[in-house]
Amino acid sequence: MNKIAKLFVTFFSAITLALVSFTSSFAKVEGEYIVLGSAISLTGKYSSNGVHTQNGYNMAVDRINKMGGVEVQGKKYKFEIIYYDDESNPKRAAQLAERLIKQDGVHYMLGPYSSGLTKAIAPVTEKYKIPMVEANGASRSLFTKGYKYLFAVLSPANQYLEVAIDLAVEKNGGKGVKIAQAFEQDAFSQDVRLGILDAAKRTGSEIIIDDKLPKELNDMAATLAKVKAVKPDVLVVSGHTKGALTAIRQISEMKVDVPMLAMTHCDAAKLSKQHGKKSEFALCASQWHKNLSYKDKFFGSGKKYAKDFQKEFGYDPPYQSAESSAALLVFKDAFERANSFDRDAVRDALVDTEMQTFYGNIKFGPGGQNVAKPMILFQVRCKGDDCENRVVAPTKWASDKFYHPIPKWSERS
Amino acid sequence: MDFLIFKAPMLMVQASLDGILLGILFALIAYGMALQWGVMNIINIAQGDLVILGGYIAYTIYLWGIHPAWGVIISPIIMFFVGWGLYKLVINKVVDRDLFISILATFGIAIVFQQLMNFIFGADVVVAQSEYGTTMLFDNSVTLPNSKIFSAFISVLYAIALVIYMRKSKLGRAIRATAQNARAAKILGVDTEKVYAATFGINAALCGIAGALISITLTLHPYVGLPYTVRSFMIVIVAGLGNLPAVAVSGMGLGLFEEFADYILGTEFRIGAVFLLLVLILVYRRFKLSKKREYLK
Numbered sequence: 001m002n003k004i005a006k007l008f009v010t011f012f013s014a015i016t017l018a019l020v021s022f023t024s025s026f027a028k029v030e031g032e033y034i035v036l037g038s039a040i041s042l043t044g045k046y047s048s049n050g051v052h053t054q055n056g057y058n059m060a061v062d063r064i065n066k067m068g069g070v071e072v073q074g075k076k077y078k079f080e081i082i083y084y085d086d087e088s089n090p091k092r093a094a095q096l097a098e099r100l101i102k103q104d105g106v107h108y109m110l111g112p113y114s115s116g117l118t119k120a121i122a123p124v125t126e127k128y129k130i131p132m133v134e135a136n137g138a139s140r141s142l143f144t145k146g147y148k149y150l151f152a153v154l155s156p157a158n159q160y161l162e163v164a165i166d167l168a169v170e171k172n173g174g175k176g177v178k179i180a181q182a183f184e185q186d187a188f189s190q191d192v193r194l195g196i197l198d199a200a201k202r203t204g205s206e207i208i209i210d211d212k213l214p215k216e217l218n219d220m221a222a223t224l225a226k227v228k229a230v231k232p233d234v235l236v237v238s239g240h241t242k243g244a245l246t247a248i249r250q251i252s253e254m255k256v257d258v259p260m261l262a263m264t265h266c267d268a269a270k271l272s273k274q275h276g277k278k279s280e281f282a283l284c285a286s287q288w289h290k291n292l293s294y295k296d297k298f299f300g301s302g303k304k305y306a307k308d309f310q311k312e313f314g315y316d317p318p319y320q321s322a323e324s325s326a327a328l329l330v331f332k333d334a335f336e337r338a339n340s341f342d343r344d345a346v347r348d349a350l351v352d353t354e355m356q357t358f359y360g361n362i363k364f365g366p367g368g369q370n371v372a373k374p375m376i377l378f379q380v381r382c383k384g385d386d387c388e389n390r391v392v393a394p395t396k397w398a399s400d401k402f403y404h405p406i407p408k409w410s411e412r413s
Numbered sequence: 414m415d416f417l418i419f420k421a422p423m424l425m426v427q428a429s430l431d432g433i434l435l436g437i438l439f440a441l442i443a444y445g446m447a448l449q450w451g452v453m454n455i456i457n458i459a460q461g462d463l464v465i466l467g468g469y470i471a472y473t474i475y476l477w478g479i480h481p482a483w484g485v486i487i488s489p490i491i492m493f494f495v496g497w498g499l500y501k502l503v504i505n506k507v508v509d510r511d512l513f514i515s516i517l518a519t520f521g522i523a524i525v526f527q528q529l530m531n532f533i534f535g536a537d538v539v540v541a542q543s544e545y546g547t548t549m550l551f552d553n554s555v556t557l558p559n560s561k562i563f564s565a566f567i568s569v570l571y572a573i574a575l576v577i578y579m580r581k582s583k584l585g586r587a588i589r590a591t592a593q594n595a596r597a598a599k600i601l602g603v604d605t606e607k608v609y610a611a612t613f614g615i616n617a618a619l620c621g622i623a624g625a626l627i628s629i630t631l632t633l634h635p636y637v638g639l640p641y642t643v644r645s646f647m648i649v650i651v652a653g654l655g656n657l658p659a660v661a662v663s664g665m666g667l668g669l670f671e672e673f674a675d676y677i678l679g680t681e682f683r684i685g686a687v688f689l690l691l692v693l694i695l696v697y698r699r700f701k702l703s704k705k706r707e708y709l710k
Contacts, residue, residue: 043528043531043532044531044536045531045536045634045635045636046536047531047535047536048535048536048537049536182680185681211679211680211681212679212680212681213680213681214680214681214683214684214685216637216639216640216684217680217683217684218631218632218634218637219435219631221427221431221672222428222431222672222675222676222680222683223675223680225424225427225428225431226424226676228554228556229421229423229424240538241537241538242538242632242634242637245538245539245540245632246631246632249540249631249632250558253547253556253558253560254547254556254558255547255549255553255556269537269538270537274539274540275540275542276542
């Protein structure tokens with residue numbers, strides 16, 4: 001037994017050694033390839049969004065490589081990504097980031113999925129001065145730590161639902177409104193909450209219910225009973241996909257009448273598909289929608305991107321995929337402007353980024369967040385049993401008029 | 414705002430009914446736990462994950478176009494065999510061992526189940542639609558989803574059926590005998606191995622029913638099993654083993670306590686309040702036991 005055990009140990013250490021020496025032969029730029037690294041959630045609780053992110057990255061890599069790649073000092077390079085599965089676990093993500101940088105010699109990183117995991121990885125990339133362009137960490141706290149190598153193509157979390165409050169105030173004739181809100185107790189949702197608090201202050205609105213939902217909770221009956229009793233003008237809910245699905249289920253079952261319902265994660269939760277007509281009139285914050293009129297030369301327009309994505313992966317791209325694809329466009333642009341593979345030169349080029357992609361305009365603020373792109377709001381609208389997300393704000397891209405107030409349950413068929 | 418509930422009496426009615434309906438569902442899960450804890454002396458950490466698996470079975474038939482309420486019949490049948498298989502595969506190796514070993518083993522099972530469900534059903538949160546509508550009371554000021562009433566009704570029905578089965582059937586008597594004294598039961602010709610397997614199967618079947626009910630009242634996700642384990646553990650601790658009426662009362666009590674804690678302490682302390690209550694009860698029990706000196710070794 002002992003001998004066998006020893007044999008095993010030797011065997012495994014040999015393999016590990018072989019793997020280590022093999023992988024470390026990858027460097028930042030290998031032959032004609034620029035190697036990027038990413039720890040991503042392929043298993044665990046974030047695995048569906050992790051896969052959306054990976055598909056977005058892969059789609060952009062293929063497209064850029066096919067259209068001539070990245071030109072640095074007159075030579076054409078192609079992108080390649082090393083992925084590791086972080087199991088949706090922040091500790092594992094930080095380890096893998098370290099491994100990508102130290103063992104695999106990666107000099108440029110792409111972000112993981114979710115604010116929590118990005119928060120775990122950012123200190124590592126910062127320590128080794130590795131530029132990271134991330135597309136799925138929106139928490140405001142990522143952009144207030146003074147990170148110098150972190151760049152996010154998406155709008156920060158506090159902007160998610162601010163627009164909704166402005167809209168409610170506008171509908172109320174410019175007067176402040178009464179807000180009821182329920183937010184999950186996690187970094188992202190609490191940042192969305194901070195945005196609402198700011199908006200309430202700015203517009204003179206009053207917050208009359210401010211519930212914080214425990215992460216384990218999948219029952220909002222108590223919060224909704226309170227909402228029924230105090231009759232607010234707006235109900236705001238943010239608790240990832242679970243929060244969105246629970247809210248719609250219980251609002252429809254308890255017949256809670258509110259003039260306006262604003263949420264996050266409606267598209268990730270496939271709200272219009274899972275709840276159908278019950279989700280009609282819900283207002284949802286989104287980073288991107290295919291109907292927006294942004295353009296670039298790689299993907300054309302949002303609609304074209306959605307079509308190509310559908311063809312390749314067999315489903316409509318959620319915004320998580322679109323923003324992930326945009327991250328690679330940013331990298332390509334930065335490499336070409338830096339005209340070098342020096343990490344600091346690339347980092348400086350990233351700072352000066354100012355471009356339009358199919359996903360939106362991108363320009364980084366001092367904290368690394370994208371300041372050039374507004375959030376959009378869509379509203380679930382149904383024709384018969386067929387429900388769809390229609391953009392209603394900002395007005396520039398609105399395909400439909402914002403329906404307000406939501407009809408009472410007794411008047412809905 | 415915190416004491417809104419005292420200003421609006423209808424909220425009190427709403428909270429009580431919500432709490433009781435939810436509590437009955439918890440009591441069903443807790444009864445399964447109490448049963449196999451009593452018989453086999455195993456604390457099943459995977460209890461909540463069995464519930465979620467049961468829910469996914471109901472969700473699967475819903476995807477096939479069958480009404481998810483049929484899940485309360487199909488899901489327990491499948492789950493019984495899952496439980497039986499689990500016993501033969503893992504539990505029978507830890508059943509006579511230290512309580513700690515069985516906690517570790519079932520904790521391992523919980524992790525495996527979570528990952529398997531994630532792998533098979535995906536990490537998305539899902540719901541099954543029962544389209545049962547809503548019952549409105551007191552001029553619409555109190556609303557009760559019919560799906561919750563249905564789930565409480567089914568839970569009570571199954572609980573009664575199980576009590577009768579335990580009293581009247583041969584296997585039921587064998588299970589009760591084994592719970593009282595496994596060695597004596599064995600000497601008198603009870604096949605305790607079979608009894609254990611059946612008990613674990615029945616527990617899994619109860620979880621299956623609860624899961625199917627959860628798929629139409631709440632939401633499903635591969636990683637939300639633990640709160641159900643904790644709640645049923647709590648109910649069993651309060652009620653004691655092998656006492657169904659106490660489990661039912663304690664389940665409803667917990668449901669009520671949670672709802673009222675939500676209104677009075679705030680939603681953020683809802684689950685915290687449950688844990689605090691658990692600690693208080695454990696301390697109280699320990700205090701009582703130390704007076705009796707029963708557990709001094």
